[in-house]
Amino acid sequence: MTTTSREYAEALFELAGQENLTEETMDGLVTVRSALLQTPEYVGLLSSPAIGKEARIRALEETFRGRIPEILLRVLSLMVSRGHVAAIGEMAEEYEALLRDKQGEMVALVTSAVPMKETEMVVLQALLEKKTGRKIMLRCTVDPGLIGGLRVEADGWVADGSIRNKLQQIKEVMNA
Secondary structure, three states: OOHHHHHHHHHHHHHHHHOOOHHHHHHHHHHHHHHHHHOHHHHHHHHOOOOOHHHHHHHHHHHHEOOEOHHHHHHHHHHHHOOOHHHHHHHHHHHHHHHHHHOOEEEEEEEEOOOOOHHHHHHHHHHHHHHHOOEEEEEEEEOHHHOOOEEEEEOOEEEEOOHHHHHHHHHHHHHO
16 A cells, blocks of 8 residues: 555545544445446546646546535545545555454455355454454455465455465475
8 A cells, every 4th residue: 555545544534533424434435436446437537637637626526526425525636636546446445444443343355266155254254353352354355376275364464374375385495
């Protein structure tokens, strides 16, 4: 994550907290992120130096006014005016992390070689909650390149029990 996206997220989180709109702002960020992912040409419009700053901000406001909290719209307008449109996605991720931390929750990114069964996810979630003392939300993805095992990333730590990682470790020992 970039420093820019982190600073915007922290500022937005503080402002939203002052207005008791932290959850609503997160919902607004989900709306914005979804719209930007679905229409990359809109991102191009918002970041184009060929279009005046005022016109870009007006386009943003016309698209999202009434659909997201005003505080979020003001921060997004600031990002557009400063040419930081590309940081909006990362800013949303940073904001979500701040919100989850405030709520005593943590997101764990779980990558497995094959889709996990529901019972496996429940057991893993319980183990992680016991280890961290926090409520865990799992985000599961599949990467067949892991060959087997799991890779878990949460709150700055990584537990990589994948076969790919074990093979890489063996390779490093053999090449040393």
